[in-house]
Amino acid sequence: MSPDRQFTTVATAQVLNCPKRYSEYHTDLVNLLVKVVATQAEGLSDGKRRAEVLAIVEAFGNVVITKIRE
Amino acid sequence: MRLVAAHIRNFKLLEDVRLEFSTERDRPLTVIRAENGSGKTSVLYALLWGLYGPQGLPSGAQTVRLTSSAAPVGVPVEIQVIVEFERVEGDESTSYRVIRTMLETPKGNDSFERGQNRLRLLKRTTSGFEDVPGDPNTVIAKFLPPRLKSVFFTDGDDVQRFISGEGMHGRQERVHEAIKALLGLDKMRIASEDLEHVVSKCRREAAQSAGADLEALERRLAELSDQIGRTDQELATVRTRRQAIASDRDAAQKELTELRSIGDIDAINAQIKRLEHSLAEFEERDQTLLEDMRTAISSQSASWALAGSKLLAGFDVLDKLAGRGVIPGASLEVLVDRLDLKKCICNADLSDGSTARRNVEQLLAEQRKVSEHRGHQTQTFHSARLGRAEYLAACEGKTDFVSQRKRVLAAFAANRDKIKQTGADLEVLREKRASIDDEQVRRLTDRLSNAQAKFAEASESIGRLETQLAALRERHSLAKAEYETAEKAAKVSKLLVTKRAVADDLKQLITRTLQVLEVDHVRQVSVRMNDMFMGIVGTDTAQAGAVFQGVTLTPEFDIVVRAAGEGQLDPDFEVNGASKRALTLSFIWALMEVSGQVAPRIIDTPLGMTSGGVKTRMVDAITRPPQGNSPAYQVVLFLTRSEISEIESLIDDRVGKSQTLSCNNHYPVDLVHKWDCDHPIVRVCGCTIRQFCEVCERRYDDAHSLVARGGHNG
Amino acid sequence: MADLVSPYVLQDLFLPRAFDEEFSDQLVSRAAGGREPFARKIDLWWTAMMIGVAIGRRTPMPSPDKLSKFNTGAIFSRDPWRVANLELVALAEKGESVIADASEVLAIGNEYAMTGLEWLAEELRGSAQPILALMTEMNAILPGEH
Numbered sequence: 001m002s003p004d005r006q007f008t009t010v011a012t013a014q015v016l017n018c019p020k021r022y023s024e025y026h027t028d029l030v031n032l033l034v035k036v037v038a039t040q041a042e043g044l045s046d047g048k049r050r051a052e053v054l055a056i057v058e059a060f061g062n063v064v065i066t067k068i069r070e
Numbered sequence: 071m072r073l074v075a076a077h078i079r080n081f082k083l084l085e086d087v088r089l090e091f092s093t094e095r096d097r098p099l100t101v102i103r104a105e106n107g108s109g110k111t112s113v114l115y116a117l118l119w120g121l122y123g124p125q126g127l128p129s130g131a132q133t134v135r136l137t138s139s140a141a142p143v144g145v146p147v148e149i150q151v152i153v154e155f156e157r158v159e160g161d162e163s164t165s166y167r168v169i170r171t172m173l174e175t176p177k178g179n180d181s182f183e184r185g186q187n188r189l190r191l192l193k194r195t196t197s198g199f200e201d202v203p204g205d206p207n208t209v210i211a212k213f214l215p216p217r218l219k220s221v222f223f224t225d226g227d228d229v230q231r232f233i234s235g236e237g238m239h240g241r242q243e244r245v246h247e248a249i250k251a252l253l254g255l256d257k258m259r260i261a262s263e264d265l266e267h268v269v270s271k272c273r274r275e276a277a278q279s280a281g282a283d284l285e286a287l288e289r290r291l292a293e294l295s296d297q298i299g300r301t302d303q304e305l306a307t308v309r310t311r312r313q314a315i316a317s318d319r320d321a322a323q324k325e326l327t328e329l330r331s332i333g334d335i336d337a338i339n340a341q342i343k344r345l346e347h348s349l350a351e352f353e354e355r356d357q358t359l360l361e362d363m364r365t366a367i368s369s370q371s372a373s374w375a376l377a378g379s380k381l382l383a384g385f386d387v388l389d390k391l392a393g394r395g396v397i398p399g400a401s402l403e404v405l406v407d408r409l410d411l412k413k414c415i416c417n418a419d420l421s422d423g424s425t426a427r428r429n430v431e432q433l434l435a436e437q438r439k440v441s442e443h444r445g446h447q448t449q450t451f452h453s454a455r456l457g458r459a460e461y462l463a464a465c466e467g468k469t470d471f472v473s474q475r476k477r478v479l480a481a482f483a484a485n486r487d488k489i490k491q492t493g494a495d496l497e498v499l500r501e502k503r504a505s506i507d508d509e510q511v512r513r514l515t516d517r518l519s520n521a522q523a524k525f526a527e528a529s530e531s532i533g534r535l536e537t538q539l540a541a542l543r544e545r546h547s548l549a550k551a552e553y554e555t556a557e558k559a560a561k562v563s564k565l566l567v568t569k570r571a572v573a574d575d576l577k578q579l580i581t582r583t584l585q586v587l588e589v590d591h592v593r594q595v596s597v598r599m600n601d602m603f604m605g606i607v608g609t610d611t612a613q614a615g616a617v618f619q620g621v622t623l624t625p626e627f628d629i630v631v632r633a634a635g636e637g638q639l640d641p642d643f644e645v646n647g648a649s650k651r652a653l654t655l656s657f658i659w660a661l662m663e664v665s666g667q668v669a670p671r672i673i674d675t676p677l678g679m680t681s682g683g684v685k686t687r688m689v690d691a692i693t694r695p696p697q698g699n700s701p702a703y704q705v706v707l708f709l710t711r712s713e714i715s716e717i718e719s720l721i722d723d724r725v726g727k728s729q730t731l732s733c734n735n736h737y738p739v740d741l742v743h744k745w746d747c748d749h750p751i752v753r754v755c756g757c758t759i760r761q762f763c764e765v766c767e768r769r770y771d772d773a774h775s776l777v778a779r780g781g782h783n784g
Numbered sequence: 785m786a787d788l789v790s791p792y793v794l795q796d797l798f799l800p801r802a803f804d805e806e807f808s809d810q811l812v813s814r815a816a817g818g819r820e821p822f823a824r825k826i827d828l829w830w831t832a833m834m835i836g837v838a839i840g841r842r843t844p845m846p847s848p849d850k851l852s853k854f855n856t857g858a859i860f861s862r863d864p865w866r867v868a869n870l871e872l873v874a875l876a877e878k879g880e881s882v883i884a885d886a887s888e889v890l891a892i893g894n895e896y897a898m899t900g901l902e903w904l905a906e907e908l909r910g911s912a913q914p915i916l917a918l919m920t921e922m923n924a925i926l927p928g929e930h
Contacts (some may be wrong), residue, residue: 005253005666006253006587006591006666007254007258007583007587008666010583010587010590011579011580011583012587013586014582014583014586014784015579017578017579018579019571019575019576019584021571029572029575029576029579030579031570032403032576033576033579033580033583034266035260035575037257037261037580038316039261039264040257040260040261041212043204043205043361045105049262049264050267050268053261053265053268053619054268054271054633055265056235056578057268057569057572058264058569058571060572061565061568061569062565062638062715063570064572065564065567065568068568147867188879212852215898260901349848357816357817360817360818360819360915360916361816361817363821363916363918363919364821364822364823364915364917366919367822367827367915367918367919368822368823368827368830369833370863370865370866370869371832372834373866373869374829374869374924375926376831376837376838376922376926377834377837377838377869377873378927379927380837380872380873380876381869381873381876383872383875383876384871384872384873384874384876385872385875386876386882387874387875387876387880388872393899442882443883445787446791446883446884447880447883449787449788449868450788450867450868450871450872450875450883453864453865453867454786454868454869454871454872457868457869458867468858472926472928475919475926478919479919479920482916491849505916508919542839658882704923759927781928
C-alpha cells in the first residue's frame with residue numbers, strides 16, 4: 001500500500017473519533033486533510049502555505065455551516 | 071519509482087555504458103556481474119550523480135574528478151548520465167527520463183575545471199518526451215528523496231554499517247530517519263503544525279469578535295499552547311541529549327571494560343611489587359649460596375672429602391705410634407688443663423693429693439722428657455684425631471662436604487630457576503601494565519562518571535519536563551473547555567465558531583492518524599523484519615554461543631536482537647558480519663513493504679562475509695517476487711563471480727536482466743582477451759551469470775563452468 | 785696449637801707465576817658475594833693441593849724463576865688444622881720421620897698443589913662463574929662420586 005493510501009486508510013478509521021457534524025462530514029474531513037497535506041507539494045514558504053491551509057479551512061467552514069443549516 | 075535503463079558516458083572509465091534494469095514483477099532482480107575494479111562503484115556513483123548531482127555522491131567523492139584518468143589534459147570532456155525510470159501512480163505508469171550533463175576539463179595532477187551541470191527531466195507523453203514543469207531537482211527529490219539514497223543505493227559495507235558502527239544512538243537515528251522518510255510522517259507533522267496555527271488564528275478571530283473576556287481566555291489558551299510547544303521542544307532536545315550522553319557513556323564503558331579486561335591496574339601493580347620483592351630475595355639467596363659454596367670449598371670437610379684416604383693413611387702411621395706408646399695418648403696441654411680443672415677426661419677426680427692426680431702428674435713429667443719431634447707428632451696426632459672424628463660424625467650426619475655440596479648445588483639450581491621464572495613473570499606483568507594506559511583509565515573513568523552524572527541529570531530534567539507537560543496539557547484541556555463554554559455563551563458568530571471547530575477536528579484527526587501510523591507502522595515493520603531476518607539466519611550456527619530468538623524494532627526506533635535465554639545481543643559487537651547485513655536488508659525490505667514505497671534497491675557486493683545457507687537464504691529473501699497485492703519492487707545487485715557461486719540456480723529463477731562489466735586494466739592477468747583500445751575503459755556486455763564472451767572472459771572462468779556466448783555488445 | 789704451626793712459619797709459599805698472573809684475579813677475592821671461589825691465595829693453594837691428592841699425582845715445581853711467593857707458613861696460624869692435614873699427607877707418603885722436616889712436608893704439599901693448579905686452570909679457564917664451575921667439576925675428582 002502506498003504511503004498516501006495508508007494515510008487515507010488510517011485517517012478514515014480515526015475520523016470516527018471526530019464529531020459528525022453532518023452525514024458526510026467524516027468523508028469530507030478526510031478529503032480535506034488530504035488537501036491540507038497536499039499543500040506541501042507546492043514548494044511554498046511556511047507563511048504562504050499556512051495562508052492556503054487557512055483558506056481551505058475557511059472555505060470548508062462555509063460549506064459546513066450551509067450543510068448544518070440544510 | 072523503478073529504473074528502466076541508464077546510459078553513462080565519460081563518467082570515470084565508463085566511456086559508453088548502457089544498462090537495462092528488470093521491471094518484471096515476477097523477476098525483480100537485475101544482476102550486474104562485475105569483479106572488483108570493474109567499475110561497479112563508478113556505475114553506482116554515476117546513477118547517484120545522474121539523479122542528484124554532485125551532492126548525491128558520498129562526501130569524499132564530491133570533489134574528486136569524474137573524468138577518466140586517461141583523458142587528455144586541457145581537452146573538455148562532456149560527462150553525461152541518462153536515467154530512464156517509470157513511476158506508477160494509481161493504475162497508471164509514467165515514463166521519465168533524467169539527463170544530466172556537465173563539462174569537465176582535466177588540468178593535470180588530478181586537478182580539473184568544471185562547468186555547471188545541466189539537468190533536464192522529461193516525461194513521456196503521447197507526443198514523445200516533454201520537459202516536466204518545475205524544478206527537476208524538486209521533482210526528482212519527490213520521487214526518490216535524497217536523504218534516502220543511502221537506503222536505496224548502497225554497498226555491502228554500508229549495509230553492514232547501517233546497523234552498527236556508531237552505537238545505539240547512531241543506529242536509532244538512522245532507523246528513525248528511514249522510517250519517517252519512507253512513511254511520509256514528516257508531511258503529517260508539518261500539516262499538524264499548520265493546522266495548529268490555523269486553529270489559533272480562528273480562535274483568536276472568534277475571541278476578538280466576542281469581546282475582552284473571551285479574548286483573555288483565548289490568549290490564555292494560546293499561551294498554554296505555546297508553553298506546551300516549547301516544553302515539548304525542550305523535552306525532545308533533552309531526550310536527544312540524553313541519547314547522546316548514553317552513547318558516550320556506553321562507549322566509555324566499553325573502552326574501560328576492554329582496558330580492564332587486560333587486568334586491574336592496582337592488582338597488577340601489587341603483583342609486580344610482590345614479584346620484585348621475591349626476586350630480590352632470590353637474588354640475595356643466590357649470593358648467600360655462592361658464599362656458602364666458597365666457605366665449603368675451603369673447609370676442612372672439603373679436604374677430608376678430597377683427600378680422605380691419604381689423610382687416613384697418614385693418620386694410621388701416627389695411630390700405630392700411639393698404639394705402641396711412642397706418642398702419648400693425651401696431649402701435654404690436655405694433661406695440664408685437666409690438672410687445672412682437677413677433673414680427668416674420664417671424669418676421674420684430680421683434686422690435690424688424689425691418686426689419679428699423682429698419676430697424671432707423673433705422666434706429664436714423662437711427656438716433657440719426650441723429644442720435640444715426638445711432641446710435634448703428638449700435636450699432629452691429636453689435631454688429626456679431632457678432624458677425623460669430626461669428619462666421620464659429619465659423614466654420618468650427612469653434614470660432610472659431599473652431602474653439603476649436593477645440597478647447596480641443588481638449592482642453587484632451584485633458586486636460579488625461581489629467579490628465571492620470577493623474571494619472566496615480571497616481564498609479562500610489566501608488559502601488561504604498559505598496555506594499560508593509567509592516564510587513559512583515569513580519563514575514561516572520569517568520562518564515564520561525568521556521563522553517568524549527566525545522564526542522571528538529563529533523566530531528572532526529562533521527568534520534570536514530562537510532569538510539567540502533563541500539567542500544562544491538563545491546564546490546556548481545562549482552559550479549552552472553559553473557552554468553549556465561554557464561546558458558546560458569548561454567542562460568537564457561528565461561522566467563526568464552525569471554522570475553529572473544523573480546524574480543531576482536522577488537527578485532532580491528523581494527530582491521531584500520525585500516532586497510529588507511527589506505532590502501527592513500527593510494529594508492522596518489526597514483525598516483517600523479524601520474519602525475514604529469522605528466515606535468513608534463524609539457524610545460523612556460525613554465531614558462536616548464541617542462537618537468535620528474533621529481532622524487534624522498538625518504539626524508540628532501535629533494532630534489538632534477542633538471543634537465547636532472554637538475553638540481547640549488541641548489534642555493534644556481538645552480531646557477525648553476515649548477520650548484520652541480513653539485519654539491515656531485512657529492515658529495509660520490511661520498511662519498503664510496509665510503506666508500500668516502490669523504489670529501486672541497488673546494492674554493490676552485498677554478499678561479502680556470507681556463504682552457504684545464509685547466502686542462499688539472503689538472496690532468496692531479497693529477490694523473492696511480491697505475493698498477492700504486495701507492490702512490485704526492483705532490486706539491482708552488483709555481484710562478483712565468487713558471490714554468484716553456489717546460488718546460480720536461484721539467480722536464474724529470479725533474474726529479469728543481466729549484464730557484465732569488465733575493465734581492460736585486468737588484461738592480461740585476469741582478462742583473457744585484449745580489447746581494441748589503448749586506454750583504460752570499462753565495457754558492458756550482455757553475458758549472463760552463466761556466460762562469457764570476448765569482452766568479459768576471465769582466466770578462471772572454467773572454475774565457474776561458464777559457457778561462451780557468441781559476440782559481444784558494449 | 786701454636787706449636788703445630790711454628791715449624792712452618794719461616795717457610796715460603798709459592799704459586800707458579802704464569803698461573804698467578806692468569807688466574808688469581810679470576811679466582812681470588814676478599815670481597816663477599818663475588819664469583820671468585822677463594823678469599824685468599826692460601827685457600828687456592830690448599831684446595832689445589834687437596835685436588836692434587838685426590839687426583840693422586842705429584843707434579844714437580846717449576847724452577848724458582850717461574851714461581852711467585854704469595855705468603856709464608858705463618859698464614860697457617862689461621863687454620864692450624866691445615867698443618868695437621870698437610871703432615872698427614874706427608875706421613876702417608878714418607879712415613880713417621882717426614883714431619884721432622886717442615887721443608888720436605890711442604891715440598892710434598894707443593895707438588896700436589898701443582899697438580900691441583902693444573903686441574904683448576906683446565907676446568908676454570910674463562911668461566912664466568914668459577915665457584916659454581918668448581919663445585920660442579922669437583923664431581924669428577926671426588927672419590928666415590930664418579
